[in-house]
Amino acid sequence: MNYGLHAVKTITRRRVLETLITPGFYIAASAGLFFGYILVAGFTGSIDSGGLTFSLNPVYSQISKILSSIFGNSFVEKLFSHGPFRFAFLVALLPVFCYLSSSSVYKFGFEKNVGALELLNYGPSNSFSFSLAFLLKDLFFSASFSLLLVIFFSISAFLNNFIIGSDFFIFVVMIFFLVVGVLSYGILSVSLTDNAASSLALFFGLLMFFSVVQIGSYAVTGEYVGNLSSAVSWVVRWFSPVFYWTVGIRAAEYGNVPLQLLSISLLIVLSVALLFMSRIALFVRGMR
Amino acid sequence: MIKTRALTKRFGSFTAVDDLTLNVRAGEIYGFLGPNGAGKTTTILMMLGVLKPTSGEMFLFNEEFSHRRLDLKQKIGVVPERHPAGMWKWITAREYLELFADLYRVSNFEDRVRHLLEKVNLLEVENKKISNFSRGMIQKLSIVRALLHEPDILFLDEPISGLDPMGIKMVRDLILFENREGRTIFISSHMLSEMEKICHRVAIISKGKLLAEATMDTLMLKAAKDRDIYIELEHIPGGLEEQFKRMDFVLDSYRDDNTLIVKVLKKGDYRKIIAKFLIDQNLIPLKMDEKFVTLEEAFTIITQDNVEKLVKNRGGT
Numbered sequence: 001m002n003y004g005l006h007a008v009k010t011i012t013r014r015r016v017l018e019t020l021i022t023p024g025f026y027i028a029a030s031a032g033l034f035f036g037y038i039l040v041a042g043f044t045g046s047i048d049s050g051g052l053t054f055s056l057n058p059v060y061s062q063i064s065k066i067l068s069s070i071f072g073n074s075f076v077e078k079l080f081s082h083g084p085f086r087f088a089f090l091v092a093l094l095p096v097f098c099y100l101s102s103s104s105v106y107k108f109g110f111e112k113n114v115g116a117l118e119l120l121n122y123g124p125s126n127s128f129s130f131s132l133a134f135l136l137k138d139l140f141f142s143a144s145f146s147l148l149l150v151i152f153f154s155i156s157a158f159l160n161n162f163i164i165g166s167d168f169f170i171f172v173v174m175i176f177f178l179v180v181g182v183l184s185y186g187i188l189s190v191s192l193t194d195n196a197a198s199s200l201a202l203f204f205g206l207l208m209f210f211s212v213v214q215i216g217s218y219a220v221t222g223e224y225v226g227n228l229s230s231a232v233s234w235v236v237r238w239f240s241p242v243f244y245w246t247v248g249i250r251a252a253e254y255g256n257v258p259l260q261l262l263s264i265s266l267l268i269v270l271s272v273a274l275l276f277m278s279r280i281a282l283f284v285r286g287m288r
Numbered sequence: 289m290i291k292t293r294a295l296t297k298r299f300g301s302f303t304a305v306d307d308l309t310l311n312v313r314a315g316e317i318y319g320f321l322g323p324n325g326a327g328k329t330t331t332i333l334m335m336l337g338v339l340k341p342t343s344g345e346m347f348l349f350n351e352e353f354s355h356r357r358l359d360l361k362q363k364i365g366v367v368p369e370r371h372p373a374g375m376w377k378w379i380t381a382r383e384y385l386e387l388f389a390d391l392y393r394v395s396n397f398e399d400r401v402r403h404l405l406e407k408v409n410l411l412e413v414e415n416k417k418i419s420n421f422s423r424g425m426i427q428k429l430s431i432v433r434a435l436l437h438e439p440d441i442l443f444l445d446e447p448i449s450g451l452d453p454m455g456i457k458m459v460r461d462l463i464l465f466e467n468r469e470g471r472t473i474f475i476s477s478h479m480l481s482e483m484e485k486i487c488h489r490v491a492i493i494s495k496g497k498l499l500a501e502a503t504m505d506t507l508m509l510k511a512a513k514d515r516d517i518y519i520e521l522e523h524i525p526g527g528l529e530e531q532f533k534r535m536d537f538v539l540d541s542y543r544d545d546n547t548l549i550v551k552v553l554k555k556g557d558y559r560k561i562i563a564k565f566l567i568d569q570n571l572i573p574l575k576m577d578e579k580f581v582t583l584e585e586a587f588t589i590i591t592q593d594n595v596e597k598l599v600k601n602r603g604g605t
Contacts, residue, residue, distance in 0.1 A: 003359060006391075006393065007358075010387075010390045010391050011391075013390075014390075110375075111375055114372040114375050115368065115370060115371075115372040116372040116375040116376075118338055118368070118372075119366075119368060120391070121355070122336055122338070122361065122364070122368070123361055123366075123391055123392060125361075125391060126355060126356070126358065283340065284340075286338070286339065
């Protein structure tokens with residue numbers, strides 16, 4: 001096997017084992033499953049003879065109020081018109097994703113700072129193997145947990161006479177590519193900073209920026225960020241994985257398969273570009 | 289085995305390594321010496337592909353080396369100056385070595401680990417967490433890690449710093465053993481007395497420039513202003529020092545207990561003449577040693593600015 005691939009395999013296996021023997025992932029996964037259960041169970045409690053009535057369930061009552069105040073009623077109705085699963089999936093995945101991404105960025109930053117990355121680089125591996133191993137580890141756990149959620153929601157749907165449509169599975173696939181894009185920003189953040197704390201700050205700063213602009217533009221103007229003409233929206237349109245993801249989701253809703261595939265392709269291109277940039281940054285700035 | 293050609297590294301207007309050309313031969317222990325800030329670590333980082341040179345070339349095994357040559361990296365072992373022990377402190381020494389054995393695809397892991405840990409006296413603690421290790425133990429573990437995959441070249445940056453005298457001896461013996469096994473060893477250290485004991489050839493750099501690259505004897509001879517000949521006699525008759533002082537090649541002569549020290553001109557080997565003179569005087573030399581300067585003295589002389597110029601005027605090496 002090629003030296004680089006062997007290094008990726010070895011380091012990824014180590015990372016996976018490290019995650020499996022620490023409690024963090026199990027705590028985050030338990031929290032995610034709990035939130036998912038609450039949202040699915042709450043949704044069934046919000047249905048009466050008149051259809052979906054959020055006020056019947058205290059959790060959904062609060063959620064609908066918050067979302068309506070930001071995005072308006074029509075957005076909320078649209079969000080739950082396919083059932084609770086999309087929203088529940090997103091909320092359930094959030095703790096796991098936050099744990100995986102923040103622990104990876106922190107750990108990568110720490111390892112770079114103390115010289116572990118440099119030490120591994122003396123051998124038959126390079127910074128790309130190291131970065132890719134972090135990405136693959138997080139994708140492995142994100143995909144595993146997503147699969148668990150899909151099984152959990154499928155059983156819930158079967159027991160409660162809900163239908164999980166193909167749109168839900170497309171949503172899950174799109175989330176996977178969003179995770180790839182966001183984690184690539186995590187790796188770039190590490191390569192551009194000097195310590196673990198600043199890596200985390202840059203990563204979450206970028207994430208907040210993309211999310212706030214995406215959500216804020218819709219909440220304030222009622223327009224998707226792609227339709228606005230400003231410098232900030234230009235940056236988001238080119239560099240935000242959240243933007244490409246929402247384009248893909250909307251394309252799926254309208255049945256526009258080419259646009260959906262294009263958004264996935266662009267997410268992959270963005271991720272590869274970010275990983276390539278991080279490799280250059282690590283080489284130019286040094287691995288410590 | 290290791291070659292650099294006009295290797296240069298600039299950080300802005302500061303030149304850390306300036307036009308450095310080194311040539312390390314296969315199977316030798318090569319000492320890389322220089323005062324703090326001389327550019328040793330920068331040179332080593334360029335040699336290992338971690339730092340990109342501003343200009344110049346690097347060759348390992350007669351092939352051009354860059355950070356992309358993972359096949360060549362597989363054939364070298366590295367002990368860095370600062371080991372990132374904090375990173376792996378929650379795993380045992382064995383688990384730590386397993387990680388690197390996986391990475392380097394070490395097939396005879398059990399035998400190799402046992403052999404190396406035994407050599408540095410760490411076998412008993414192989415299942416202890418690294419967090420319990422002293423600095424010296426971590427240093428020895430780092431050396432074991434670098435040797436695990438039986439590299440052809442071993443780069444050691446300050447390998448004995450932080451070790452007690454026993455540890456220094458163990459590491460020295462291990463380096464000599466591995467060299468006898470055929471490994472080329474490139475070693476950078478401030479402990480010149482140790483370097484003197486193990487190195488075949490040394491290079492001295494200062495302010496990023498190569499001042500000297502030579503065998504230990506040649507280097508000491510170059511640095512020395514004279515030679516000291518130590519002659520051990522059963523007894524030293526009165527006036528013997530004065531007789532020596534009258535010889536035209538002798539600069540000075542004095543006694544230290546039963547040893548007569550004769551300071552002679554640097555050029556020429558006068559031991560035969562001295563021995564013949566002593567025998568003519570019915571004095572049998574019990575022991576005769578010739579000493580130039582220690583490596584430490586040579587290092588000090590060579591790195592002084594005025595001598596630096598002198599050495600350069602005489603051809604650099």
